[in-house]
Amino acid sequence: MSSFETVPAVCRHFGICGGCTEQDVPAAIYQAEKRQTLVDALAQAGFGDAAIAPMVMVPMGTRRRVDFAAMRVAGAVRLGFHAARSREVVDIVECPLAMPSIAALIGPLRVLLGRLGGFRKSGSVLINVLDHGLDVSVVLDGEASAADRSWLVAFAREQGLVRISLGDEPVLVAGAVTLDVGGLVVTPPPGAFLQPTVAGEAAIRAAVMAGLPGKLTRKSRIVELYAGVGTLTGALLAQARVQAFEGSKAACAALEAAARLAGVTGRVVVENRDLARRPVTAKELAGAAAVVLDPPFDGAGPQMRAIIESNVSRVIYVSCNAEALAREAKWLRQGGFGVVAATPVDQFPASRHLESVVVFARQA
Numbered sequence: 001m002s003s004f005e006t007v008p009a010v011c012r013h014f015g016i017c018g019g020c021t022e023q024d025v026p027a028a029i030y031q032a033e034k035r036q037t038l039v040d041a042l043a044q045a046g047f048g049d050a051a052i053a054p055m056v057m058v059p060m061g062t063r064r065r066v067d068f069a070a071m072r073v074a075g076a077v078r079l080g081f082h083a084a085r086s087r088e089v090v091d092i093v094e095c096p097l098a099m100p101s102i103a104a105l106i107g108p109l110r111v112l113l114g115r116l117g118g119f120r121k122s123g124s125v126l127i128n129v130l131d132h133g134l135d136v137s138v139v140l141d142g143e144a145s146a147a148d149r150s151w152l153v154a155f156a157r158e159q160g161l162v163r164i165s166l167g168d169e170p171v172l173v174a175g176a177v178t179l180d181v182g183g184l185v186v187t188p189p190p191g192a193f194l195q196p197t198v199a200g201e202a203a204i205r206a207a208v209m210a211g212l213p214g215k216l217t218r219k220s221r222i223v224e225l226y227a228g229v230g231t232l233t234g235a236l237l238a239q240a241r242v243q244a245f246e247g248s249k250a251a252c253a254a255l256e257a258a259a260r261l262a263g264v265t266g267r268v269v270v271e272n273r274d275l276a277r278r279p280v281t282a283k284e285l286a287g288a289a290a291v292v293l294d295p296p297f298d299g300a301g302p303q304m305r306a307i308i309e310s311n312v313s314r315v316i317y318v319s320c321n322a323e324a325l326a327r328e329a330k331w332l333r334q335g336g337f338g339v340v341a342a343t344p345v346d347q348f349p350a351s352r353h354l355e356s357v358v359v360f361a362r363q364a
């Protein structure tokens, strides 16, 4: 950010670790400049006059999903995050961004990785904090031996994890692997995408719900694209039927199972589809009361054309990348949409990444 003034950083790894690069920016400047990211993205798309809500703030120490990188260098294990614009792993001993229960695992994980023969040079450890404990997925660059698996089991027991997995293969399930995502109780697959913070997720959900058209009935249909494990689906189901599309088979299975558990299978249809290769067509979208989309970092790409060519008049776009949002919001403007509401969410505190929810309506 553009500030010359600085404040002391809260983390000892600041300046070396590639995460949280804005820790030394004074709060008022940080908040103003980050909100400006959304102002600029929408202005770039031609919506210079869009009304933008105050930014929803998310505190440090609340991140519940962390993907640590690991390297073995001359026998020693480095565990942490990549240095800025580098593949080097910065070995960390603390992470004030993460929930304390995640930060407390850093030391023990380093010891565990050191014992695993299947960890040769590089690997990663993804941690999701679920409702009843931590869910850990370890990715190695070599074959895990029986001894490695025993180390993982012992580690999970010692640390009281609900599950430990090798990639997407559970090695031990030791507790209830569930997460309430606003109405649906899901069992996320190992390493599942979750919104990084509970507060950020709640803010996104609230902005999406506030952006729905007013005249919904229980028969109305909402098309949800990039639905993941159903983070938004449960809340949407309270208002309308939902047709959910998602590219991960495992996430679809988790969402379907959660819908069965909640007794709402008659109101939601889940389809596993790669929306980059086979976007939902304008014909399939026809008659939907709204499209809610939460695409990956690069945006929705070819899916946008079908949305614009459809007769859908309300589009709620959840974005984690202001550049992709600027590009795709411009297409929506060219397709006849205006901005009804825009909410920035500081889902990635102390970084330059901004989450936002923008509600578009087709102009008469």
Ligand SMILES: C[S@@+](CC[C@H](N)C(=O)[O-])C[C@H]1O[C@@H](n2cnc3c(N)ncnc32)[C@H](O)[C@@H]1O
Pocket: 193, 194, 195, 226, 227, 228, 229, 230, 231, 232, 245, 246, 247, 248, 251, 273, 274, 275, 276, 277, 294, 295, 296, 297, 320
């Ligand atoms: C930002 S996440 C949002 C997930 C969900 N809405 C949530 O809030 O948890 C993006 C989702 O898009 C899915 N995805 C990525 N590429 C995709 C593709 N080409 N087709 C369909 N889904 C895709 C990912 O698996 C992920 O679940």
